[in-house]
Amino acid sequence: METVILAVVIAVVVLGAIGGLVIGTRRKKPLPPPPPTAPDITTPPAEPHVGDEAETPRDEPRRTIEEVDLPDGSAPVTVEEPPSLEVPEIEVPEPTAGRLVRLRARLSRSQNALGKGLLTLLSREHLDEETWEEIEDTLLAADVGVAPTQELVDSLRERVKVLGTRTPAELRTLLREELVKLVGTDLDRTVRTEPESSKPGIVMVVGVNGTGKTTTTGKLARVLVADGRSVVLGAADTFRAAAADQLQTWGERVGAYTVRGPEGGDPASVAFDAVKEGKEMGTDVVLIDTAGRLHTKTGLMDELGKVKRVVEKHAPLDEVLLVLDATTGQNGLVQARVFAEVVDITGIVLTKLDGTAKGGIVVAVQRELGVPVKLVGLGEGADDLAPFEPEAFVDALIGE
Template identity: 80%
Template sequence: MELLILAVVIAVVAVAAIGGLVVSGRKKKQLPPPDRSAPPTVTAPPREPLVGEEAEGEPEAPGRPIEDVGAPGPAAPEHDAEVEAPPAPAEPEIETPEPTAGRLVRLRARLSRSQSTLGKGLLTLLSRDRLDEDTWEEIEDTLLTADVGVTPTQELVERLRERVRVLGTRSPEELRALLREELLNLVGTDFERDVRTETTGAEDRPGVVLVVGVNGTGKTTTTGKLARVLVADGRSVVLGAADTFRAAAADQLQTWGERVGARTVRGPEGGDPASVAFDAVKEGTSAGADVVLIDTAGRLHTKAGLMDELGKVKRVVEKQGPVDEVLLVLDATTGQNGLVQARVFAEVVDITGIVLTKLDGTAKGGIVVAVQRELGVPVKLVGLGEGADDLAPFEPEAFVDALLGD
């Protein structure tokens, strides 16, 4: 019995030992250490289905025909904040133009820089000890080069010859006084040089000024500067933009008007200039303005076409009253060529005054004499720069003093 029990125990121990060996033999193998030099392993994502392949499974819901799909609506705003309106444009500041009294005297230095060549050249020639024929020819050439004109030059040289012969000895002061007197006679001191803005009759209406001239002479700019001159003298002004053939002319004139508080009447681009001029006078009358300035077209294409345009403007305006002033704007730097323009305009309308622009940009101040002789009307205004207040009433004494220099 005891032998049987011992045999069972030995058998159990043997079975247990054999089982441990089997379990230990099934343990997982240890992986070798990772190779740091090998590239990292990238796991590829699942393959996308190719075009034409059928998807596995059934769709979640049947699709809708395209007719049933509506257009997307407007995107909802991210917030309900109110949109602020843009600020209103600020009113243009009204400028106070410089007073016109003595304006040419204030601009004398600018005028002297360009014009003193003529006066100094004449004084130098007249100061020679011996005034022979060659010297008088040089004096004549100096005057002609300055665009004084043939006839005025001959007249001046003859008077100088006579007076120098009578004078005898000639000191610099005496020559200067002599030349100043003769140049003043040549320029003319008996002209009425005020711009006529007063009405000729007793009727209650504004004075009407037509501004004419070839485009490029500074006509529109001169009209705007003249408005400043009148406002500086205490006049109220209405501007008429009757140059409807240049797109920028009306805008330019309106800008000039806004700077001094003057209203601008304008029409559509390419519209009837006479209609705009008529409306400007009508507006000036109803507003009680003192002066209406009308900037006209300056297309010198043919004399007949120019005559038709300006003639019609003048006739239409005169249905409300006479035109008080017709100012012709000329570019002083064009010299004798400007006289050709002056003749054409003088045949179309009755010129009553001349405005010489860019007089500070030329040494040919004799054009003042030449154009007055050609048209028989005075130079009333001169432009002496690009500034807003560089348009000045023409004063013969200040002009001749600028010719002679200091």
């Protein structure tokens, strides 16, 4: 019996020891880490409940309602306004009346050689055949052309023979009269922009790229605006992206609306839309800038012919202006012939006449096409396009 009791006691002691070891092992297991002191950016903060008060910052003392400045209407409250879009300022172009006279000095700088050369030759004591040949050479070198040169020399010889004595003043008057007659004062040089039936007047501008065609169209818009006309521009030169951008910039400067199409689009479609827009807006004039590619004569004829036919579905063209670079001289006449075969040219615009151009080209191109020079470009300025005035032009040729 004692043996059994002893065995039970030993068993209880052993079980107790084992239990103590297990409990000791469990108590030594590491505790979970304390909650972080800084807020966890991944866990959104708990929403405040009703009745919770906002914690007052420790570095800022509480302020009473009397200490807080509230707007009472006496202090101005500044409110930032949204930035306004910049609207381009509309320019007021220089009046066109007498513009060529004001630009005469610019023209005479490059043309005086012709006038002075002729006056020097005519002032010789003996006007023999050799002198008259020199006079012919001077006129031909100025791009006057063969037939006009012969006419001028024949007339001068006859008048000098009748005149007898030749003072400098008499010679200048004589030369001036003959040159004015050669340039022509009986031609209608007005740019026709007022149709008899209804507005708008339709003007198509043609010419080879590089002659200043698009720039001239923009400057012509300024001329018309200066004369009190409203203008719509048609950017029908769709093969040069820069041409439409350039024309639109010119238009924005004087408040003219520009109609344009996608790059490489149909020029006739743009021209049609421009005339349609001009009619709907009640505009005075629609200016259409066309492409000037001379890759093939046939392609040019087809393209310009199509533009002309499409535009005339709205109304007949009032003016077709050919832009020529005066510095190309007689070579420009070749271009003029090509365009004259495509469309009926009604007027000529001579650009770059202030540079190395020879003034005789005015006479030559008029004779070649049978149409008058209506406008001349005398510089790079926005208002350097002037209505052509024969007498002011001749005065610039022969100087004071």
